[in-house]
Amino acid sequence: MNQEERLIRILNYLEIHKTMNIKQMCEIFDISRDTARRDIVELTNQKMVVRTHGGVALPSFHKKIDDYRDRLRTESETKKLIGKKAASMITDNEMIYLDVSTTVNFIAQFLKARQVTIVTNSIDSAYVLAQSEDTTIHFLGGTLNKSTRHVTGFSAIEKLKDYHFNKVFIGAAGIMEDGIYYGLEEDIYFKRELIKHADQVILLTDHTKHNHRQNYRGLTFESIDTIITNKSMPNNLYKSIEEHGVEVLITDTE
Structure with a gap:
């Protein structure tokens, strides 16, 4: 197992157990x-973890993935505009x-189309949509x-195989020239299965995710x-997106 694979597994372990000491690293891997100390140095330099006495832990406030309620408040007006634009496409x-994206959740507030069947794993989206007949x-x-x-x-993930969607609306934790990034490993497997069952995949993202x-x-x-x-996307990012023929819609911020 190379270092990159090990670092991913360490982060996965921390997502569940919150802390990990050197002895555990040595025994598990x-x-x-x-070698364990070198892994700790690398993760610390990347600001993925904080050092503790004898090991590592997740930061008290994870700078990579904010608390859900904090993310919902961040750029909320911007996310509403994006959600409204997305809802108009249904x-x-x-x-x-x-x-489950906080930006995607705003679609439910602006949905005007009738007799729409919606599949979701978001409690908040389901709650808002439950008010609609x-x-x-x-x-x-x-x-x-x-x-x-x-x-x-x-x-x-298995349940997704029972559906075929006209459109799926997804969020992202970051966008780079080489693709769409997420904070948790389980997210990538879910998204990859989801897009297999869609005619059209629509990504909702505010500017804070650009080149992140x-x-x-x-x-x-x-x-x-x-x-x-x-x-508007930064030039390097837009060029990569344009090369793949992806349509980019920019909301009216007025």
Whole structure:
């Protein structure tokens, strides 16, 4: 196992257990203490972890993935405009999927199309949509993630295979020239399965995600049909997106 693979597994372990000491690293990965220390140095330099006495831990406030409620407040007006634009793309009688993204959640507030069937794993989207008489809601099963207010896990991924969507609306933790990034490993497997069952994949992202890298590259631009954002992309990013024929829609900020 090379260092990159080991670092990913260390981060996965920390997502569950929060802390990890050198002895555990040595036993789990069958490595020397010197190798474990080099891994700690690398993760610390990347600001993925903080050092503790004898090991590492996740930062008290994870700078890579903000608390869900904080993300919902951040750039909320911008996200509303993006969500409103996305909602206008939905037509009557479509089958769509709404991701757990805080930006995607705003679609539910502005949905005007009638007799739409919506599949989601977001508690907040399902709650808002439940107020509408013109929608049929399918809620994926799985394990509840209390902090992000959505269900996840193997059963949620498997259930996706029962559907075919006219459109899916997804978010991102970051966008780089080589694709779409997410903060958790499980996100990439979910997104990759999701896009297999869609006619059109629409990515919603505000400008804070432009040229921003996260832990895992989940999708390439070949998987995306349309990007809705609030500001023009940086030249390097736009060039890469344009090469893949992705449509970019910029919201009216007035």
